[in-house]
Amino acid sequence: xxxxxxxxxxxxxxxxxxxxxxxxxxxxxxxxxxxxxxxxxxxxxxxxxxxxxxxxxxxxxxxxxxxxxxxxxxxxxxxxxxxxxxxxxxxxxxxxxxxxxxxxxxxxxxxxxxxxxxx
Numbered sequence: 001x002x003x004x005x006x007x008x009x010x011x012x013x014x015x016x017x018x019x020x021x022x023x024x025x026x027x028x029x030x031x032x033x034x035x036x037x038x039x040x041x042x043x044x045x046x047x048x049x050x051x052x053x054x055x056x057x058x059x060x061x062x063x064x065x066x067x068x069x070x071x072x073x074x075x076x077x078x079x080x081x082x083x084x085x086x087x088x089x090x091x092x093x094x095x096x097x098x099x100x101x102x103x104x105x106x107x108x109x110x111x112x113x114x115x116x117x118x119x
Contacts (some may be wrong), residue, residue: 019043041080
């Protein structure tokens with residue numbers, strides 16, 4: 001049975017892969033590419049920075065790094081909303097990914113609050 005950090009590591013990696021696939025499906029128009037690249041950066045950053053969280057050497061480093069993960073996940077929410085609300089892609093194409101971004105944001109925000117309370 002895998003531990004929660006391993007499950008979240010797998011989940012953030014799966015999120016990053018889904019973001020990559022969505023980016024590849026975007027129309028090759030300037031607005032779509034600009035918003036898509038922003039999403040690509042922050043969506044893959046969630047996974048990369050969560051791996052750094054798992055290697056944190058101190059409580060302070062954990063709190064700082066988890067804060068970056070929260071910011072990147074929340075930023076992914078924004079770019080997904082903009083892609084859908086601007087009409088670049090259909091809402092249906094972003095619903096599941098948007099729900100996952102919001103859920104990851106909530107999970108990591110709760111972890112950050114817990115860590116701050118225990119610091």
